[in-house]
Amino acid sequence: MIATGKKDLEELVGKIPSIAVPNKMFRNLGNLKFADVGGAWGMDQNSFSNGAAYGDLDNDGDLDVVVNNVNEPAFIFRNNSREQNHNNYISVTLKGDNKNRFAIGSKIEVFKDSQILSREVMPSRGFQSSVDYKQIIGLGADSNVRLAITWPDQSISFINHPGVNKEIVLKQGDYVNDVELPNPKKKMASLTERKSGFDKHEENQYIDFYQERAIPEMLSCEGPRAAVADINGDGLDDIYIGGTPQHEGQLYLQTSDGHFTKKEENAFKAFTTFEDGAVLFFDCDGDGDADLFVSAGGNEALPLSRELQHRLFINDGKGNFQLSPESFPANRDNIGAIAADDFDHDGDLDLFVGARSVSKEYGLTPLSHIYVNNGKGIFTDMPTDKTGGISTVGLVTGAVWADIDGDKEKELIVAGEWMALRIFKYSKDRFTELSTDLSTKSGWWQTVAAEDVDGDGREDLVLGNFGENFYLHPDKNNPVKLWMKDLLWRWRHQQGH
Secondary structure, three states, X not given: OOOOOHHHHHHHHHHOOOOOEEOOOEEEOOOOOEEEOOOOOOOOOEEOEEEEEEEOOOOOOOOEEEEEEOOOOOEEEOOOHHHHHOOEEEEEEEEOOOOOOOOOOOEEEEEEOOEEEEEEOOOEOOOXXXXXXXXXXXXXXXOOXXXXXXOOOOOEEEEOOOOOOOEEEEEOOOOEOOOOOOOOOXXXXXXXXXXXXXXXXXXXXXXXXXXXOOOOOOHHHOOOOEEEEOOOOOOOOEEEEXXXXXXXXXXXEEOOOOOEEEEOOHHHHHHOOOOEEEEEEEOOOOOOOOEEEEEEOOOOOXXXXXXXXXXXXEEOOOOOEEXXXXXXOOOOOEEEEEEEEOOOOOOOOEXXXXXXXXXXXXXXXXXXXXXXXXXOOOEEEOOHHHOOOHHHOOEEEEEEEEXXXXXXXXXXXXXXXXXXXXXXXXXXXXXXXXXXXXXXXXXXXXXXXXXXXOOOOOOEEEEEOOOOOOOOOOOOOOOOOOOOOOHHHHHHHHHOO
């Protein structure tokens, strides 16, 4: 029945079940982690809350909380922190000029030993909520601090010993001088933004979850891969950024002033239906320039389809590329990593091409490859009986060649999802897997790099895993499991139902 009047709508809304739940309060643990302490701090009442604000309501130096509720009185939570821990605080109220009387936008900095505690006067907190203009800054047991105010007009007020456990009222223009603030030594920024000239990346619109309901992530929207090399011999690094369906890959040349300009390449335009996977610049034919290998990725193209085939673009030495259509055998799976090395010492670069997934069948083991170069950029697939398990290593997301055993020969290190780090050594025309203490460290590894980080002359490994902000949180005792088939469906299929 469709409601046609106010009475019908109220009746319908009245039948909708509603369950009051407690609010959440998280304590900052100081290490970029938070702990849920709502119950321990007395905020365990079930309610329909839709707004909150804080301020020092009783002027005791800590922040109290007011929570607005729907159809019931508001909550007022008194903070008893100072009564319990007796820590020091500094309270700052700013008075700006006539156009900004509350000095909104001002920055308050408290210098405490080697720490800088900062607040900005920004009272707005979400929809129709605002906090007190007065800023309360906890100091712990310290009392010897210095205070600096950067006003909206960028003038600075500085007080060397403002005192603690009291309110300090400052007017714009008070204590303004040229004193050098006790900031750490000023350093030039490690990174500065430059106008790059890059086009905005447009992701694939394919929704993985429609086809695979239990897939933990969107494989078709993992962002563009990029490869860097000096493609035109001018001594400056250039960039290729992978494409998506309807938006082919883009090549950008670096200019002498550090900017990048897009170079149109007709060779790329024939592949506008492709989702680019891993990409790599390397010299495939030994002529001294950087050729471009582009693999297929995503999760939409069917196995062995045109959109999953490797593409090798040959560089003419001036940054112009032409497709080499017969360079690779047919490929069936999405690719997650490429790594080049002359592992057989015949003077040319061979490739490991690690498969990321089987399209629309996440969890099935895809087929990875060791491609052997004939020296002219034509690659053959090493037989699986010589790859030592590399062909079915897992859901590959990263790979690198590095000498980890000190014999001056590089090993292949492979990282991936639902697997431990795998290491393979080439000897006597075949690969064998090495056993290391990393074999027990399974994870959703996303990348691997090799570098001598401690300066001892040996290459170390740096691994990137899924972050802790992911919605799944496995550990050694509580692993995440993936079921590939419904057991009841399999039984019915076997019974002929």
